[in-house]
Amino acid sequence: MRNILTCAAFALALGSGPAFAQSGEITIWSWNVAASSLKATVAGFNKQFPDVKVTVEDLGNQQTFDKTLAGCAAGGAGLPDILSIENHESEIFWSQFPDCFVDLKTLGYTDEIAAKFPDFKRTELEVGGKAYAMPWDSGPVAMFYRRDFYEKAGVDPATIKSWDDFIAAGKKVMEANPGVTMTQADMNGDTEFFRMIANEQGCGYYSKDAQAITVNQPGCVTALEKVKALKDAGQLIPGTWDEKIQANTAGTVATQMYGGWYEGTIRSTSPDLAGKWGVYLMPSASADGPRAANLGGSSLAITSASQHKEAAWAYLNYTLGTNDGQVTMLKEFGLVPSLLTALDDPYVSQEQPFWGGQKVWVDILSTLPKVVPSRGTPFFSDADEIMVAVQLKYLNGGYPDAKSALDDAASQIASATSLPIAE
Amino acid sequence: MRLRTQTAYAFLTPYLLVFLAFWIWPIANSFWLSFLNTRSANWTFNPRVTWGRLLVDPAFANALWNTLIILVIQVPIMIALATVLATLLNSSMLKARGLFRFAFFAPVVVGEVAYAAVFRLMFNHEFGIINKMLAVASVPAIPWLSSPNAAMAVIIIAVTWRWAGYNAIIILAGLQSIPEDVYEAATLDGVSKTRQFFFITLPLLRPVIVLCVVISVIGTMQLFSEPFLITNRGGPGQATETLGLFLYRQAFGAFNFGYASAIAYTIAALAIVISLINLWLGRERE
Numbered sequence: 001m002r003n004i005l006t007c008a009a010f011a012l013a014l015g016s017g018p019a020f021a022q023s024g025e026i027t028i029w030s031w032n033v034a035a036s037s038l039k040a041t042v043a044g045f046n047k048q049f050p051d052v053k054v055t056v057e058d059l060g061n062q063q064t065f066d067k068t069l070a071g072c073a074a075g076g077a078g079l080p081d082i083l084s085i086e087n088h089e090s091e092i093f094w095s096q097f098p099d100c101f102v103d104l105k106t107l108g109y110t111d112e113i114a115a116k117f118p119d120f121k122r123t124e125l126e127v128g129g130k131a132y133a134m135p136w137d138s139g140p141v142a143m144f145y146r147r148d149f150y151e152k153a154g155v156d157p158a159t160i161k162s163w164d165d166f167i168a169a170g171k172k173v174m175e176a177n178p179g180v181t182m183t184q185a186d187m188n189g190d191t192e193f194f195r196m197i198a199n200e201q202g203c204g205y206y207s208k209d210a211q212a213i214t215v216n217q218p219g220c221v222t223a224l225e226k227v228k229a230l231k232d233a234g235q236l237i238p239g240t241w242d243e244k245i246q247a248n249t250a251g252t253v254a255t256q257m258y259g260g261w262y263e264g265t266i267r268s269t270s271p272d273l274a275g276k277w278g279v280y281l282m283p284s285a286s287a288d289g290p291r292a293a294n295l296g297g298s299s300l301a302i303t304s305a306s307q308h309k310e311a312a313w314a315y316l317n318y319t320l321g322t323n324d325g326q327v328t329m330l331k332e333f334g335l336v337p338s339l340l341t342a343l344d345d346p347y348v349s350q351e352q353p354f355w356g357g358q359k360v361w362v363d364i365l366s367t368l369p370k371v372v373p374s375r376g377t378p379f380f381s382d383a384d385e386i387m388v389a390v391q392l393k394y395l396n397g398g399y400p401d402a403k404s405a406l407d408d409a410a411s412q413i414a415s416a417t418s419l420p421i422a423e
Numbered sequence: 424m425r426l427r428t429q430t431a432y433a434f435l436t437p438y439l440l441v442f443l444a445f446w447i448w449p450i451a452n453s454f455w456l457s458f459l460n461t462r463s464a465n466w467t468f469n470p471r472v473t474w475g476r477l478l479v480d481p482a483f484a485n486a487l488w489n490t491l492i493i494l495v496i497q498v499p500i501m502i503a504l505a506t507v508l509a510t511l512l513n514s515s516m517l518k519a520r521g522l523f524r525f526a527f528f529a530p531v532v533v534g535e536v537a538y539a540a541v542f543r544l545m546f547n548h549e550f551g552i553i554n555k556m557l558a559v560a561s562v563p564a565i566p567w568l569s570s571p572n573a574a575m576a577v578i579i580i581a582v583t584w585r586w587a588g589y590n591a592i593i594i595l596a597g598l599q600s601i602p603e604d605v606y607e608a609a610t611l612d613g614v615s616k617t618r619q620f621f622f623i624t625l626p627l628l629r630p631v632i633v634l635c636v637v638i639s640v641i642g643t644m645q646l647f648s649e650p651f652l653i654t655n656r657g658g659p660g661q662a663t664e665t666l667g668l669f670l671y672r673q674a675f676g677a678f679n680f681g682y683a684s685a686i687a688y689t690i691a692a693l694a695i696v697i698s699l700i701n702l703w704l705g706r707e708r709e
Contacts, residue, residue, distance in 0.1 A: 069675065095463040096678045188569050188659030238569050240655070378463065381676045385661070386482065392660035415479055417462070418472055 022311035023051035027080035029068070031061040033264060034084060034137070034298065037329035041319045044328060048318060052311045061086075068093065072100035076305030081312040085133060086298045088376035091124050091210070093301075094132045095378040102302045103130040107313040113321055120373035121338045123208065125299055132301055134320050137329070138338040139259020139296035140367045141196050144266055147278045147356055149254040152176045157280040161287040163197075163226045170235040173254050183230070183255040184239030184247060187395060191387045192295060193236070195374075196257060197223035200293035201285055204374035205383035205413070212422035213413050215383065216406035222285050224394065224402040231395055245269050257282060259295040260364040264334020267354050274353065279360045281367065292367035294374070297338065330361070340369065382416040383409075457684035466681070473685040483686070485661055486669035489575070490644060493665070494697075497579045498639045502632060504583065505590035510620070512591065513598045524595070527588030539652030542581050543568070546653075571662030574654045578663050581649050586642070590635045597631030598624070633705030637698045644694040647671065666690050 030038055035058035042054045057080065059067065064084055071079035072093065079100075085093060093100065109131050114122060121135035145157060153176035155169045170182035185193040198204060203219025206212065214220070230236035239247060247253040248270050256262060266277055281291045300320060302312045319325035326337035327345045342348065348361040390399075390409040399405035410421045424432075432439075460469035477483055511517065512524055530538065545551050546567035554564040567573045601624065609619050625632075647667035650657045656672075657664030664672075666686065674683035 066675065069678070092678050098464055189655055238659075379677070381672075382679075385672065385676075389482070389485070389660045412481060415476060416482075418460075 022049050022308070022314045024308035024311045025053040025055065026082060026306070026308050026312045026315060027055045027057060028082040028084070028300075028315075029057050029059050029064045029080050030084040031058060031064055033333045034335065037333040037335045038319065040332045041325045041328050044324055045315055045318045049311070049314055052308075052314065054315060065089070071303075071305075072097035076100055076303060079303045079305045081303060081306035081308055082315065083301045083303060084136070084298055085301055086296070087121065087124050087135075088296075088380050090133060090299060090301075091127065091376050092378045092380070094127050094130075098128075098130075100304055101132045102304055102306070102309055103132070104134060104302065104313070104316075105131050107302070107309060108317070109134060109313070113317070116321065116340055117338050118340060118368055118371060120294055120371045121297065121299070123373040123375050124377075133299035134301075134316050135338040136298045136300050136320055137261065137335040138368065138371075139261055139294050140336060140364050140371060141200070141257060141282050141293040141295055142260055142262075142360075142364045142367075143255055143257050143280045143282055144262055145255045145278055145280060146251070146253075146273075146276055148276050149173055149177045149180055150278075157278065160280065160283055161291075162289070163229065163283045163285065165287070166283045167229060167233050167235060170230075170233065170254075174235065177254065180252055180254050181237050181247075182235035182253075183257060184237055184244050184253055185227070185257075186240050187227075187231070187236075187238045187392065189240065189388060191384055191391055193227050193230075193257065194220075194223050194387065194391055196282065196293045196295050197226050197285075199295075199372060199374045200282060200290055202290070202372045205387070206375055206377045206379065206419070207422055208373060208375055210375055210377040210379075212420050213383075213410050213417070214422045215387070215413060216403065216410040217422065220406055221402045224391065224406060226285065227391070228395055228402065248273070259297070260336040261296065261334060263336075263355075263360060263364070267334065275356045277354070278356055278358055279363055281363065290370065290372075292370035292372075294371045297336075336364065338368070343368070379413070379417040379419065383413045386412045386416065453684040453687060456681050457688055459681040461679055461681035473681045476682060477685055477689060482661065482664075483669060486664050486666045489662070489664055490646065490666045492575065493579060493582070493646065494640060494643045497582055498636060498643060500579075501583045501587050501639065502590060502635055504587045505594055505635065506625075506628070506632065508587065508591035509594035509598055510624070512595055524592065528592050529588070530585045531589045533585075535648040536652060538581075538585065539648065542577065542653050546577050568654060569659050571659060574659060574663050577653060578646075578649050581653055582643075582646070586639065590639065593635055594628065594631055597628050601627045629705055630707075633701055636701050636705070640697050640701065641694045644690050644697075666693075 028035075028038055035056050038056045042056070045054065046052070068079070068083055068085070071077060083101075114126070114131065117135040118138075121138055125131060125133045125135065143157070150157060150169075150173060153169075153172040155172055157169075160166050160169050174180060174182055187193075195204075198220045201219030201222050203214060203217050203223065205215050207214050227236070239253075244253070244256060245265070248256070248266060249272075251273075256266075263279075270277075282293060284291050300316055302309055302316070306312055319329075320339065323339065323342050323345045326339045326342045327347050329335040330337055330342070331347055343365050348365060349359060350361075351357045352360050386409055390405050390412070393399065394402065394405035399408065413419070414421050457473050458468055458470045459466045460472045462472070508527060512520065512527070517523065545553050548554060548564060548566050548568065551567070553567065557564065565573050567577050605623055605627075606619060609623060614622075645667050646665045650663040650665050650668050651671075654663040657668045667690070670683050670686045670690065673679045673686060
C-alpha cells in the first residue's frame with residue numbers, strides 16, 4: 001500500500017498519471033439500487049486508488065437512457081465519464097453512436113479479463129471487434145415461492161421440473177390456499193414470461209449474429225404456448241411491477257418468476273415475511289429440458305468525452321472485474337454478479353436467513369454458465385413492442401395457435417426492421 | 424428597401440435568427456430526415472422504410488385508429504358539454520360567477536403529471552374511488568387500466584375533464600358578444616327560451632364553436648401526456664397508443680428518427696385536413 005502511495009505521489013509530482021496511479025474526478029450516471037450499489041463499492045476502490053474521486057448520480061432509469069441519447073446526439077456534450085446501459089437496449093447506442101464510447105480494449109480490457117464473464121453477457125457488448133462496455137450484473141431467472149403456501153398444499157418444489165408439473169402444483173396450491181393465485185405477469189405491457197421461457201428454450205427475437213428474425217422458431221412457439229397454458233389454467237393473472245409487490249406483501253400470490261435481482265426486492269419490500277420465501281429453478285418444457293435463462297442486467301461504458309478515461313477504467317476494473325467489488329454489490333443490494341469467479345466467494349455459499357436458511361445464491365448463480373445468449377440487437381424495442389400486442393391478442397384468442405401468432409409477429413418485425421425472417 | 428423597413432428588420436433580427444434556428448431549420452430538416460433510413464449510424468436515402476412503411480405498418484394503423492376514436496367520441500362530447508357549461512355560466516341567476524368560471528378553467532392550470540397521478544389512483548382497480556362508488560351502486564369493479572375499452576374510456580374522461588372548462592370559457596366569450604336586443608326582440612315575439620337557444624344562440628356561436636373544434640382536433644392529434652402517464656405508455660398492450668405516443672416511441676425508444684419524422688409530417692397533414700373540413704362545414708352560409 002505504501003508503495004502505491006509513494007508511486008502516486010511521484011506520479012502527481014511528474015504531473016501525468018501512469019496506468020497504476022490514477023487521479024482525478026469521475027462521474028457515473030445510474031439508477032435506483034444499481035446507483036446505490038456503485039456507491040457502496042467506492043470505499044473499496046479508494047483503498048487502491050485514493051486520488052480518484054467517484055461521484056455517482058442517481059438519475060433514474062428512463063432519465064439515464066434519455067440523457068445518454070441526448071448527450072451522444074450532441075457529440076458527447078454533458079456526458080459523464082461512465083454510463084450505465086441495460087444490455088438488451090445497449091446495441092441501439094453502439095449502432096447509432098459508435099463514436100460516443102471508448103473501445104475498452106484500448107484501456108486494458110484484455111481477452112483474459114473478458115473471459116471471466118459468461119458469453120450471454122458479452123454478446124451485445126462486443127460488436128465489430130470493439131468492446132463498448134463491461135458486464136455488470138445479470139438476471140439468472142429463478143422461481144421465488146412462498147414456502148408456507150406450497151407446504152400447506154403438500155407440494156415439494158423439488159418435484160416441479162416441467163411447466164406441466166408447475167400447473168399441476170399450482171392447482172393444489174390454489175385449492176389449499178383460497179384467494180391465492182399461483183403466479184403473476186405483466187401481460188398487458190410486457191413480454192417478460194415469454195422472453196424468459198423462450199430464452200430457456202434457446203430462442204429469442206433475433207439470431208445470434210443479429211442478421212435474422214427468429215421469433216417464430218420452435219423454442220419461442222413453446223414459450224408462448226406455455227404462457228397461454230398458465231393463463232388458461234387460471235394460474236397466471238396480470239400484474240405490473242407494483243401490483244406484484246402489493247400481492248407479495250398481501251400474501252395473495254404463491255410464486256414470482258424473475259431475474260435473480262428480484263431477491264433484493266422481495267427482501268426489502270416484504271421484510272415481515274422473512275423465512276416464508278424460498279427459491280427453486282424455473283421449470284422447463286420437458287422434465288429433462290434446460291432450466292436456465294436470463295432477464296435483465298446492465299453494463300458500464302466509458303464515454304469518449306471523458307477527461308479521465310484511465311481512472312474510469314480503473315474503477316470499472318475494480319468494481320466489475322474483482323470479487324471484492326461484485327460481492328459488495330450482491331451483499332448490500334442483491335445485485336447479481338456476472339463475474340464467474342464471484343461464484344466461489346464465501347458469501348455466495350452462505351445460508352440466507354431471510355430465505356429460511358436456503359443457500360439461494362448457490363442455486364441462482366449456478367445457472368449462470370448455462371444461460372444461452374439472447375442478443376438484444378439494435379432492434380430490441382421494435383420487436384418487443386410488436387410482441388406485447390401479439391401476445392395480448394393471442395392470449396385473448398385472436399390467433400388459431402402460437403405458431404401463427406409468432407409468424408404474424410415475425411412479419412411485423414420484418415417490416416419494421418427490414419431484416420429477413422430466419423428459415 | 425426603405426430605411427424605416429430596414430430599421431424594423433434590424434430590430435427583428437434577433438427574433439428571426441432564433442425563429443430560423445429553432446423553428447424553420449428543424450421543420451425543414453425533419454422533412455429531409457423523413458426520407459432517410461436512420462436505423463444505424465450511416466443514414467442513407469430510402470423513403471421505402473419511412474413513408475413506405477407508414478402504409479403497411481399495423482402499429483401505425485393502430486395508433487391512427489385510436490387517435491381517430493378519441494377524436495370522434497371525445498371532441499363532440501367535450502364541445503357539447505362546454506357549450507352547456509358556458510350557457511350556465513352566462514346565466515344572470517348564477518351567484519359567485521367568478522368563482523365558478525375559475526373552477527371550471529382550473530384543470531388546465533393543474534400540472535399534467537399531477538393530474539395523471541390522481542386519475543391513476545381514482546381508476547385503480549382495487550383501491551380506486553371510482554370502483555368503490557360503483558360497488559356502492561352494486562356494479563362490479565371495472566379493470567379500468569387493464570381492459571382495452573375501459574382504458575380508452577379513462578383517457579376520454581380525463582381529456583374531457585381537463586379541457587371542457589377551457590373551451591367553455593372561449594364559448595362564454597362568444598356568448599357575451601351576442602347582442603342582448605336580439606333576445607329581447609325574440610322574447611317580445613313570444614319565442615321560448617329553448618327555441619331561442621337553438622335558433623339564436625347556436626347559429627350565432629358557430630364561428631366560436633368551429634374555433635374550439637379546430638383547437639381540440641389539433642390537440643387530439645398531438646395527444647401524448649394522458650396515454651403516456653395515465654395508461655402507462657399506451658397500455659394495455661397498445662390499446663391507447665396515440666399517434667403522438669407512437670412518434671415518441673419510434674424517435675426516442677427505437678432511435679428511428681427518419682420514420683418518426685415521417686409520422687410527424689403525417690400527423691401535421693392530418694390535423695390540417697381535418698381542420699379544413701371543419702372550417703368548411705362551419706362556414707357562413709347564405
